[in-house]
Amino acid sequence: MMAKSRYFYCLFLMNSLINIINFTPRELLDTRFDGAQSSILVAVVTGTLFIYLFTKVINKFPGKGLPEIFASALPRLLASPLILIYAVLWYFAGALILLSFVDITLRFVSPDTHPTAVLLGFLAVVCLCSRIDPLSLLYGLEVTLGITLPLILYTTVKAVVNPNFSWDAVLQMMTYSLHPPDMNSIAAATFTFSGYINMAIFNRVFHGLKLKHVWILSLEGLLVLLVTFYVPIGYHGTVGVERHVYTWFTTADSIRIEAFLVERMLYIFYFAYSTLALVSAIIQWHVGKELFLSQLPSTGGKPKAKLRREVVILGIFAGGTLFLMRMDQYNLNMLGVFLLHVRWYGELLLILLLFWCYWIIRRRRA
Amino acid sequence: MRGRVVRAMLLILLSTVMAMLISGCNYKDIDRRIFVVAIGIDPGKAEGTFKVSLKLAIPQGDVTKIDEKMQILTEESESISEALRRMKSKVEKELDYVHCKSVVLGEKIAAKDIRHVVDWAVRRRDIQLIINFAVGRPGALEVLQVKPPSERIPSNSLILAMSGQGTESPFISSVYSYQLMRSIYEKGIDPILPIIEVPEENQFLIDKIALLDKNKIKLVLTPDETRLFNLLSRSDLQTNFPAHIGNGMYQYYTESSSSSYRIVNPPDGEPYIRYTIKIRAILEENSTEEMITHQMLKKINEAGAAELREAVTALLVKIQDSGMDPLGWGLRYGSRHWNNATEMSDWENLYPQLKFQVKADVDVKYSGMIK
Numbered sequence: 011m012m013a014k015s016r017y018f019y020c021l022f023l024m025n026s027l028i029n030i031i032n033f034t035p036r037e038l039l040d041t042r043f044d045g046a047q048s049s050i051l052v053a054v055v056t057g058t059l060f061i062y063l064f065t066k067v068i069n070k071f072p073g074k075g076l077p078e079i080f081a082s083a084l085p086r087l088l089a090s091p092l093i094l095i096y097a098v099l100w101y102f103a104g105a106l107i108l109l110s111f112v113d114i115t116l117r118f119v120s121p122d123t124h125p126t127a128v129l130l131g132f133l134a135v136v137c138l139c140s141r142i143d144p145l146s147l148l149y150g151l152e153v154t155l156g157i158t159l160p161l162i163l164y165t166t167v168k169a170v171v172n173p174n175f176s177w178d179a180v181l182q183m184m185t186y187s188l189h190p191p192d193m194n195s196i197a198a199a200t201f202t203f204s205g206y207i208n209m210a211i212f213n214r215v216f217h218g219l220k221l222k223h224v225w226i227l228s229l230e231g232l233l234v235l236l237v238t239f240y241v242p243i244g245y246h247g248t249v250g251v252e253r254h255v256y257t258w259f260t261t262a263d264s265i266r267i268e269a270f271l272v273e274r275m276l277y278i279f280y281f282a283y284s285t286l287a288l289v290s291a292i293i294q295w296h297v298g299k300e301l302f303l304s305q306l307p308s309t310g311g312k313p314k315a316k317l318r319r320e321v322v323i324l325g326i327f328a329g330g331t332l333f334l335m336r337m338d339q340y341n342l343n344m345l346g347v348f349l350l351h352v353r354w355y356g357e358l359l360l361i362l363l364l365f366w367c368y369w370i371i372r373r374r375r376a
Numbered sequence: 377m378r379g380r381v382v383r384a385m386l387l388i389l390l391s392t393v394m395a396m397l398i399s400g401c402n403y404k405d406i407d408r409r410i411f412v413v414a415i416g417i418d419p420g421k422a423e424g425t426f427k428v429s430l431k432l433a434i435p436q437g438d439v440t441k442i443d444e445k446m447q448i449l450t451e452e453s454e455s456i457s458e459a460l461r462r463m464k465s466k467v468e469k470e471l472d473y474v475h476c477k478s479v480v481l482g483e484k485i486a487a488k489d490i491r492h493v494v495d496w497a498v499r500r501r502d503i504q505l506i507i508n509f510a511v512g513r514p515g516a517l518e519v520l521q522v523k524p525p526s527e528r529i530p531s532n533s534l535i536l537a538m539s540g541q542g543t544e545s546p547f548i549s550s551v552y553s554y555q556l557m558r559s560i561y562e563k564g565i566d567p568i569l570p571i572i573e574v575p576e577e578n579q580f581l582i583d584k585i586a587l588l589d590k591n592k593i594k595l596v597l598t599p600d601e602t603r604l605f606n607l608l609s610r611s612d613l614q615t616n617f618p619a620h621i622g623n624g625m626y627q628y629y630t631e632s633s634s635s636s637y638r639i640v641n642p643p644d645g646e647p648y649i650r651y652t653i654k655i656r657a658i659l660e661e662n663s664t665e666e667m668i669t670h671q672m673l674k675k676i677n678e679a680g681a682a683e684l685r686e687a688v689t690a691l692l693v694k695i696q697d698s699g700m701d702p703l704g705w706g707l708r709y710g711s712r713h714w715n716n717a718t719e720m721s722d723w724e725n726l727y728p729q730l731k732f733q734v735k736a737d738v739d740v741k742y743s744g745m746i747k
Contacts, residue, residue: 117501118501121501122404174555176707178704179707180711182564182711185712185716188714245554246554247561247565248562249561250557260505263506264552265506268541274504
């Protein structure tokens with residue numbers, strides 16, 4: 011079985027939608043007077059360029075994941091540490107989504123529940139599901155997007171057509187766009203485009219990725235970033251917006267829907283994003299787990315041994331996340347911003363490494 | 377095979393335990409909760425304290441046989457949260473703020489500083505951002521005590537009136553907490569709040585707007601000015617306006633209305649704001665015995681437009697004289713200028729010199745059911 015190319019778009023879409031939850035809007039809004047808007051444009055260009063280069067080079071290795079590619083081209087002493095570093099990065103990406111969402115759940119939906127209970131619930135789902143085979147994960151992702159995308163679009167449209175939406179605040183913000191871009195904002199905004207990076211493992215089920223219309227990806231990324239940035243400003247003002255912690259959830263809380271089952275948009279938004287966040291964490295941890303697994307000596311095809319290893323790895327993942335729960339709101343944010351930066355450089359390095367691998371293999375063949 | 381079954385059983389057991397952990401933790405059923413439907417905040421007896429009042433709705437089963445049951449709790453303390461915690465000891469059930477829809481600020485609080493209360497209401501995680509804020513006159517407690525005979529669910533009348541879901545009065549403007557928060561911190565727009573009065577027992581009256589200079593009431597508009605303010609600040613206001621011709625008085629009902637404005641700063645000449653108001657209307661009342669002809673409709677249009685123009689100009693000048701900016705002209709000025717460092721000081725110099733041009737376009741299309 012192999013995956014069709016449209017699942018690549020699903021991976022991209024998932025990542026671009028999930029960025030709204032926590033760090034991207036916060037970083038962009040923090041620098042809204044000093045270059046967030048030009049950073050968005052820079053991020054669209056670099057993001058598209060990264061996608062283009064990555065898909066070009068990964069196409070040279072049909073059906074192979076990152077561990078196989080590195081193993082075939084790089085010396086083991088170099089490949090192993092690199093893979094381990096990337097595995098840790100993927101682990102943190104998933105863990106941060108979970109931690110953010112535990113925080114959001116406690117703040118907005120059930121303040122009375124114990125944080126650990128919420129996290130344990132999330133961890134149970136994520137750990138059990140990240141063991142599923144990659145192809146099924148992609149199918150699941152597609153279905154999830156099918157459910158959540160209409161809800162997210164509904165929220166966005168409803169947000170913008172609200173007569174209380176302050177277009178003057180948005181236009182006032184736009185007059186601040188002539189600023190040189192800012193590094194933090196670029197790192198935050200490019201996260202919208204980094205869904206492709208999960209192909210490092212998922213490429214195992216893609217045999218020859220055929221991408222049509224890469225410009226659609228840039229357009230979608232640009233739209234998502236503009237919505238992420240401007241809609242909260244329309245609701246909370248150019249100055250007041252800095253006072254909100256989970257900007258997008260408070261924005262969803264500010265939208266009232268009349269003549270509908272529920273009055274608060276927050277619940278619809280929360281439902282859509284909790285589903286998407288869990289699927290996203292599952293996919294990140296699946297990649298992380300596979301990367302770790304690839305560094306352990308072969309089990310010789312025994313399913314029991316593989317299961318035991320997976321349980322240990324996911325157990326460590328879950329334990330680490332429980333430990334990270336001790337961070338407060340500001341520590342969590344600092345870690346998130348740090349990770350946004352590291353992830354960006356990591357992506358760049360990964361693309362360069364892949365080109366290098368390709369070059370080595372070609373030279374070997376010649 | 378058997379190992380598989382055991383494992384599946386274990387998995388089911390595990391997930392059940394998980395599910396129980398998640399939903400069961402501290403969860404209280406509806407019969408152990410009392411819903412707070414409105415919060416009133418007045419100054420306490422001692423200086424710097426708050427008198428917090430909660431209006432509670434008691435959940436009842438059968439909707440058709442509802443007999444309104446409500447309770448009001450009051451507590452004084454130096455902080456709002458402390459007062460709320462103390463009130464927990466006055467009821468046997470858990471206070472639940474999730475369905476709270478309105479916060480009424482006592483007039484004395486609004487005359488001093490509203491920011492403390494707004495900060496509290498936005499900061500608390502279980503209070504919605506689409507909660508309606510209003511000023512209660514003479515105090516918040518008096519407003520909460522109102523129980524109109526038409527009301528079947530506690531505080532429902534207040535909620536329906538303030539949010540515009542029930543009555544669509546042209547005199548009421550609803551202000552959500554996120555809007556209040558936005559205009560408190562935004563440069564170039566000042567907050568407004570509707571005023572709820574209690575003229576007689578079990579009846580409230582919401583027909584005035586208070587203009588605030590970021591933190592306290594500076595000016596209160598009359599009902600007529602409030603209606604004009606709403607005409608300028610939102611579209612499709614459903615109201616009536618008069619037109620006098622000779623001794624005759626005509627009233628037209630606005631089917632649709634819209635208003636827009638431009639700030640014009642010509643290089644040679646005085647800066648001005650040009651308001652354009654467009655109204656499509658139906659004739660509703662005619663004090664003369666004469667039939668309405670096409671000619672007459674046109675005259676009504678002109679007379680109505682002239683009266684509207686005059687009234688709106690007077691309101692705009694009054695707002696300008698108060699020095700406040702409830703309609704967000706400063707923000708509009710900033711959004712059209714790219715000199716971010718200086719635009720707001722430019723605006724502050726410009727604002728007192730502004731002149732107003734009002735272009736009213738009244739179009740009475742029909743004479744009603746009779747000519």
